Amino acid sequence: MRMRTLAAAALLALTSLPAAAQDRTTYSEGSRPRVLINWRSFEANGFPAAWKDPITNVVINAYTRLNLVLGVDVRPQFFGDTDKVDAGSGEIVISANEKHACADNRLASTFGFFPDRLIIIIHAKNACDLTPWNWTPFWPNPGEISLHAVMMHELQHTIGLDHSSATKNIMGGYAWTSHYGPWSGDITDIRAIYRLRTDDRLRQLATYNGGTSWSTLTNDITSFGSTFARTTNKIAAAGNTSTGDYVVGWTTPGNNLTWIRGDGVSFDPANWFLYSVHPRPRYGTAMVSDHRGTWMWVMVDGRNDDNRVRVIRSRDNAASWAYTSFPAATTAATPGIATTVIGGRRAWIVLWVNYDESNQNETGYIYAAVSFNEGDSWSAPHRVDGFYRVHDGVSIEANDAGQCWYSFVWAGEKGIWDYGQNKLRTRACTISPAGIVTAGAACIQSQHSRVAPDLAWHTDTGTFVQGFREQNFATSLDSMRMGAGGCPAGFLHIGGSTSHVGPGMAPNPGWSTPAGSEIVMWFARE
Numbered sequence: 001m002r003m004r005t006l007a008a009a010a011l012l013a014l015t016s017l018p019a020a021a022q023d024r025t026t027y028s029e030g031s032r033p034r035v036l037i038n039w040r041s042f043e044a045n046g047f048p049a050a051w052k053d054p055i056t057n058v059v060i061n062a063y064t065r066l067n068l069v070l071g072v073d074v075r076p077q078f079f080g081d082t083d084k085v086d087a088g089s090g091e092i093v094i095s096a097n098e099k100h101a102c103a104d105n106r107l108a109s110t111f112g113f114f115p116d117r118l119i120i121i122i123h124a125k126n127a128c129d130l131t132p133w134n135w136t137p138f139w140p141n142p143g144e145i146s147l148h149a150v151m152m153h154e155l156q157h158t159i160g161l162d163h164s165s166a167t168k169n170i171m172g173g174y175a176w177t178s179h180y181g182p183w184s185g186d187i188t189d190i191r192a193i194y195r196l197r198t199d200d201r202l203r204q205l206a207t208y209n210g211g212t213s214w215s216t217l218t219n220d221i222t223s224f225g226s227t228f229a230r231t232t233n234k235i236a237a238a239g240n241t242s243t244g245d246y247v248v249g250w251t252t253p254g255n256n257l258t259w260i261r262g263d264g265v266s267f268d269p270a271n272w273f274l275y276s277v278h279p280r281p282r283y284g285t286a287m288v289s290d291h292r293g294t295w296m297w298v299m300v301d302g303r304n305d306d307n308r309v310r311v312i313r314s315r316d317n318a319a320s321w322a323y324t325s326f327p328a329a330t331t332a333a334t335p336g337i338a339t340t341v342i343g344g345r346r347a348w349i350v351l352w353v354n355y356d357e358s359n360q361n362e363t364g365y366i367y368a369a370v371s372f373n374e375g376d377s378w379s380a381p382h383r384v385d386g387f388y389r390v391h392d393g394v395s396i397e398a399n400d401a402g403q404c405w406y407s408f409v410w411a412g413e414k415g416i417w418d419y420g421q422n423k424l425r426t427r428a429c430t431i432s433p434a435g436i437v438t439a440g441a442a443c444i445q446s447q448h449s450r451v452a453p454d455l456a457w458h459t460d461t462g463t464f465v466q467g468f469r470e471q472n473f474a475t476s477l478d479s480m481r482m483g484a485g486g487c488p489a490g491f492l493h494i495g496g497s498t499s500h501v502g503p504g505m506a507p508n509p510g511w512s513t514p515a516g517s518e519i520v521m522w523f524a525r526e
């Protein structure tokens with residue numbers, strides 16, 4: 001592989017693990033600790049009965065985030081309800097009680113027996129004045145305490161991390177609560193005690209009928225022996241109509257950015273490149289081409305905790321890339337990118353879920369910036385959608401008629417939009433000649449996911465195709481189709497498609513059959 005260098009262009013009272021003086025391996029490497037929830041104990045301590053599913057979702061959402069971003073080979077997995085309070089070997093048992101102790105007032109505690117029988121206890125009340133803690137399993141409104149944020153902290157205790165405040169991390173507490181993290185300190189600490197997860201191979205599905213049916217598209221990347229050909233994050237891909245080639249890009253288990261060119265089946269390692277120094281993304285990436293000569297790839301800089309959105313550009317069929325001068329924008333999840341034509345000019349649109357530590361009020365909303373000159377300059381970052389708070393990242397797709405759609409997972413809000421938790425939502429969008437992206441009609445989908453979906457435009461049938469990862473035990477892949485002006489319909493479960501990451505899709509009219517041109521969907525599993 002050739003190595004390249006990019007051209008430059010309210011602190012909460014949480015818990016300690018009394019028996020742990022330092023980080024240590026708890027559950028064995030390669031294992032999937034079995035997470036059990038004692039729901040009866042939550043109801044007995046005043047948690048609403050209607051929160052059974054929301055709290056279960058919080059637990060799974062929290063460890064899903066840890067599994068993808070920490071990227072180490074110990075990955076908790078939900079195994080159902082229990083009446084137990086203590087954990088057996090290989091288990092993590094989560095229950096609730098009334099309170100801890102006033103002298104050591106806590107929201108939650110992790111206890112249990114080393115190495116692999118840890119328990120998490122959520123405390124219902126302030127132990128000093130016996131008022132209930134203002135918990136929420138949804139997006140936290142001001143004054144509410146996010147169970148998601150606290151659960152990520154406690155789960156990191158169970159897999160062996162003690163408190164730390166040397167660098168930014170969720171083991172040092174929070175200034176406020178959020179759906180984001182883990183941060184650089186957590187990642188460094190956990191990777192010091194567990195090996196990286198290097199088992200998830202890149203795999204590919206393809207459709208020729210706009211997502212009516214899918215089949216496996218066997219390719220060289222899946223069988224590459226190198227651990228650089230593995231990932232724990234969403235994969236990016238984009239096609240070139242004139243050559244039929246694809247560029248497939250991803251982050252390695254150690255967070256190097258890497259990409260390879262090929263025809264979708266044959267990928268020659270001589271066309272495989274890796275950035276050794278930066279930008280080291282921690283989340284998935286997204287890529288788009290104009291199917292002619294220009295390529296854009298969006299990611300989040302992972303060299304620090306600034307979480308800057310970066311867009312790199314290639315004009316040589318992805319032989320080389322350089323940073324564009326993307327404006328200051330921050331996110332902590334996978335961003336999206338698309339291209340279209342507005343008023344005769346080609347537009348490049350980047351969407352991200354805004355993450356601003358100094359402004360929780362604006363955090364969780366989708367933001368955008370647009371370029372009409374291939375990334376030389378961009379419109380100022382602006383909010384697209386003032387209604388939906390987003391769990392995880394966002395994806396966007398557009399056709400050359402100026403139609404665009406974006407798709408995401410809704411976080412839901414306590415007492416207002418409870419039912420929205422983990423629901424897929426897709427909205428039409430418009431792009432003004434001044435580079436302002438505006439939300440249009442919202443599609444009400446009943447499907448759920450824990451990670452961002454993806455979209456691809458199928459020219460032959462005039463259909464946007466949506467791919468997403470189900471939140472079932474198998475985390476399988478599904479797809480839906482929507483005509484321009486319509487909403488996703490025709491739910492299709494793609495058999496045998498278990499994926500540990502959200503899907504990464506790309507259309508490529510350079511490959512077509514009588515049924516239509518190709519759309520590929522990349523995913524990852526053992």
Ligand SMILES: [Zn+2]
Pocket residue numbers: 014015016017153157163
């Ligand atoms: Zn703690």
